[in-house]
Amino acid sequence: KAGVTQTPRYLIKTRGQQVTLSCSPISGHRSVSWYQQTPGQGLQFLFEYFSETQRNKGNFPGRFSGRQFSNSRSEMNVSTLELGDSALYLCASSLQGSTSNEKLFFGSGTQLSVL
Amino acid sequence: AQSVTQPDIHITVSEGASLELRCNYSYGATPYLFWYVQSPGQGLQLLLKYFSGDTLVQGIKGFEAEFKRSQSSFNLRKPSVHWSDAAEYFCAVGASGNNRKLIWGLGTSLAVNP
Numbered sequence: 001k002a003g004v005t006q007t008p009r010y011l012i013k014t015r016g017q018q019v020t021l022s023c024s025p026i027s028g029h030r031s032v033s034w035y036q037q038t039p040g041q042g043l044q045f046l047f048e049y050f051s052e053t054q055r056n057k058g059n060f061p062g063r064f065s066g067r068q069f070s071n072s073r074s075e076m077n078v079s080t081l082e083l084g085d086s087a088l089y090l091c092a093s094s095l096q097g098s099t100s101n102e103k104l105f106f107g108s109g110t111q112l113s114v115l
Numbered sequence: 116a117q118s119v120t121q122p123d124i125h126i127t128v129s130e131g132a133s134l135e136l137r138c139n140y141s142y143g144a145t146p147y148l149f150w151y152v153q154s155p156g157q158g159l160q161l162l163l164k165y166f167s168g169d170t171l172v173q174g175i176k177g178f179e180a181e182f183k184r185s186q187s188s189f190n191l192r193k194p195s196v197h198w199s200d201a202a203e204y205f206c207a208v209g210a211s212g213n214n215r216k217l218i219w220g221l222g223t224s225l226a227v228n229p
Contacts, residue, residue: 042221101147106158
């Protein structure tokens with residue numbers, strides 16, 4: 001069974017640009033969560049999607065958005081990039097995601113560098 | 116508010132030595148507790164989790180963790196560390212109910228000397 005796939009693996013953008021990251025969950029998983037990981041802040045929850053609906057959202061500005069498609073694949077978009085958006089963006093999938101006691105399966109992440 | 120503290124930012128141990136990584140949490144009720152490991156350039160992998168029952172939990176790769184309610188701790192242990200255990204370790208706390216917002220510690224970086 002294939003794992004969680006995130007593309008691209010690396011991205012370099014300049015301030016003001018926008019970026020779209022993609023995540024394909026494990027087959028059969030309906031929940032996809034996104035996290036931002038930085039050395040100083042650790043893992044911070046961005047949002048979770050389940051059956052194409054955003055179910056939970058973290059404390060990030062509206063520049064960060066996402067969506068989920070009918071095949072459970074998810075995309076995350078960041079508009080008007082800032083230097084502080086440089087981070088590793090991780091996607092995690094799980095079967096139902098209905099409670100926080102479910103095992104998360106993580107992708108290898110997309111390393112975003114904003115110059 | 117929920118919080119997770121991993122007091123040790125970086126730990127170095129010798130191969131074959133025992134290991135204990137500390138995790139303290141703040142939560143009003145019994146939380147769901149997790150330890151994840153992140154190898155360089157990789158995503159996170161679940162080592163073990165505690166929901167209820169036996170307070171000593173066995174995980175993968177020879178790791179175990181003990182839930183101590185009185186100390187609000189969930190420390191990760193391994194009796195004999197292997198060089199391949201060098202990685203970043205994260206403790207996380209989850210709430211009961213439908214809130215999926217896991218709260219994560221900042222991680223402990225483990226280096227293993229040969």
